[in-house]
Amino acid sequence: MAISFDTNHKPVIGETEKLENDLVVITADNASPMTFTGTRTYILGTENLIVIDPGPDSEDHLSSIMKYIGQRQVTDILLTHSHIDHSPLSRQLKTETGARIIGFGSADEARTSFMKKLSSSLELGGEEGIDKDLLLDEKVYEKQILKLNNYSIEIVHTPGHLSNHICFSLKERKILFSGDHVMGWATTLISPPDGDLGSFMSSLEKLSARDEVIYYPGHGKPLKEPRKMVLAQIKHRRDREKQILNSVLKISRTPAEIVDEVYVDLNPMLKAAATRNVLAHLIDLYERDKVSTEKFSQTAKFSLSNEN
Template sequence: MGIHVAPRVLGIPVGDLDNVVYLVAGDRAVFIDAGYDVQADVDSLVRQWGDAGRPQVEAIVVTHRHPDHAGGARLLADATGGVVTAAAAEKPHIEEAFPGAVVGRTIEDRELMDLGGVMLEFVHTPGHTMGSVCVYYREERVLFTGDTVLGTGTTTINPEQGSVGAYVESLRMLLDFDLRLICPGHGAVIDEPQAKIREAIDRRLSRERDIVRLLSNGHHTSEQLFAALYAGIDPSLREVARRQIRSHLVKLESEGRVTIRGEEAKLETEAFPSQSASREAR
């Protein structure tokens, strides 16, 4: 049930979160992401590879450490002989979370991989996690984004694993790419890449403005911010929502705009009036 989303690119849905694994094939092939550590899902990836003529698998590129992307890497490597490949920052996390998984190759920012007729470029895009990567297929102007840009839902950032500041920087950097399509790790292909990237940047900055405004209105604790920003949220999403607030506060603190003490955050508006005004205006 793979879908040809671009020349030489097959999108293969797996799992239950609109996960998409991509098989990109020149003379040799790569998988981009591996889905969950679920044998039936990996079997379906291997079947699609079989239907494509079993090209030599050069790499199983894991865009980042999360289980819906990295979980199936070990099984997929065993079945296809591909080398699990990720950013160095992600390697220890992948190997720790998935026993038996070995990241056999780490990739530098802007490193190229020649598949014979298809040239891929790896682009480091820290933010969602610090070792998140995108893959650029320049000839077709296609960017594979993992969870950095999504077709469905909103990218979340756990402050233990990523950074809102780095995320926004990475998105701004991606605006410089000549893009026709984004192939996200979840959801359908995106055919207005620039608008989608801008939307993701704007969403982060607007959330940041909300938090700054609430802080200036006396909402100083995480719980006060949570109650104001996420009233009525699905209980299963509360922890994720709290982490988003935390990630934003950490960014503001790193910029000298906020001081965090335990559960309380305080604006540094008097110390940094001009700076916060200019940043908010962007």
């Protein structure tokens, strides 16, 4: 059965939506084919507040957030990852509120050595949408428990979409802020060298073993059956891998040629993203000796490896 996504989402931009007694979300004014209905900024707490992913550099979004905050104190700003639709507004919000900014590290913080090697080649491309001015007051690590206000927040490192991507778990409430790792409207973009498909699959496996019952993603609606979605996404990527291997079975092909063959009914605006996703698969397959290539780029031909 094909994976099913929920694309029926019509948030009122800039308005506060209440999700739980102590949790609201405000949608930023940056809707696009890549950001869906806009970045979702979560604000946790009743007196002292924690802001998760302030969003893009937008004066309007900042004023919507400040309007909700009112006279209350913001103690912490948590960042799932450093893409320009998630982290830039953290700096202005810090200036306004004095809160500290917490995240995993720089965009290439946890890159694998193979990705580091590939990233030195200019042919690979990628690095789109990175927040180059990222500023962190505190770096966190896998399984760290942050005691913030009255909350215990567990750090779940989920590299793949970006190597510094983390999710935040409110463990006793079984809530996970899943950022761009798992969303309900689409699978996430994996664009090498920032995106790493092998890491992404491991990060999905990691979540499949956890027991959170609701995910609040960086874009789109909450996920009410998150484990089902995690498992469906694992299967979806494995199926995609099979299609890619089939596509290069008889003739070597470029990532774009593979996209034309295996993506059915693709929105033309998403072709570039799909091509990056296919390149991510091909690099992962190369690392596992399944395909071979002369070079790593979008225009390179990939073929089935002789080991197969």
